[in-house]
Amino acid sequence: MHSCIGRSHFAIMDLDSLSPWLVGVVKAPISCLAFPKSLNNGRLIKEYNIMQKERLFRNIGCHPHILRNQILADIDHATYKKLQSALAGSLRSADPPTLPTSVKLRCRGGRQRAKAAERVLGPDFQWTVRLYCCQVQEGYRNSHSIC
Numbered sequence: 001m002h003s004c005i006g007r008s009h010f011a012i013m014d015l016d017s018l019s020p021w022l023v024g025v026v027k028a029p030i031s032c033l034a035f036p037k038s039l040n041n042g043r044l045i046k047e048y049n050i051m052q053k054e055r056l057f058r059n060i061g062c063h064p065h066i067l068r069n070q071i072l073a074d075i076d077h078a079t080y081k082k083l084q085s086a087l088a089g090s091l092r093s094a095d096p097p098t099l100p101t102s103v104k105l106r107c108r109g110g111r112q113r114a115k116a117a118e119r120v121l122g123p124d125f126q127w128t129v130r131l132y133c134c135q136v137q138e139g140y141r142n143s144h145s146i147c
Contacts (some may be wrong), residue, residue: 001128005116017026017077021113021132021133022091022130022131022132023075023080023087023133024083024086024087024090024091024096024130024131025070025089025090025093025096025128025129025130025131026068026083026086026090026096026097026099026128026129027096027097027098027099027126027127027128027129028098028099028103028126028128028129029099029101029123029124029125029126029127030114030117030118030121030122030123030124030125030126030127030128030134031101031118031123031124032099032101032103032104032105033071033073033104033107033110033114033127033129034104034106034107035107035110035111035114036106041108044114045111045112045115049112050112050115050119051116051117053113053116053117054059054119054120055110056116057116057120057121058120059118062117062120063119064103064117064126064127064128065128067135069108069113069128070127070128070129070130071107071108071110071113071114071127071128071129071130072089072107072108072109072110072129072130072132073105073107073108073129073130073131073132074105074106074108074132074133074134075105075106075108075131075132075133076105076134076136079132080133082103083099087131096128098126099129103127105131105135107129108125112115113127114127128134
């Protein structure tokens with residue numbers, strides 16, 4: 001079975017172990033996704049991988065709502081407060097809220113998937129993104145505090 005799976009920084013951690021820091025799920029236009037090198041371990045984007053995903057998306061389709069295909073992103077406290085009412089209930093919803101285009105997300109992985117989807121489906125295509133408190137790494141090691 002083919003899918004738009006990509007490795008992320010969190011791939012080595014069990015998603016259940018991150019659940020205390022999960023603050024919501026949203027649909028975000030690809031144009032709202034940013035991939036800072038500091039969060040992607042400085043990995044270079046590989047054109048071959050993007051082209052391969054483009055072919056997959058054209059031939060089989062893309063399913064960004066499936067858990068294994070979702071992109072993980074950090075949000076800071078200020079962004080969390082701004083989105084808090086929209087995020088309420090998003091973890092239980094089959095149809096998560098759409099992120100306002102004014103908000104940019106710092107994603108931890110999925111850069112090549114997003115680039116391929118942008119080329120094939122356009123920058124307004126919405127991807128499902130799981131939002132985590134930005135202190136997840138520090139918190140993971142030291143405590144269970146949320147944003």
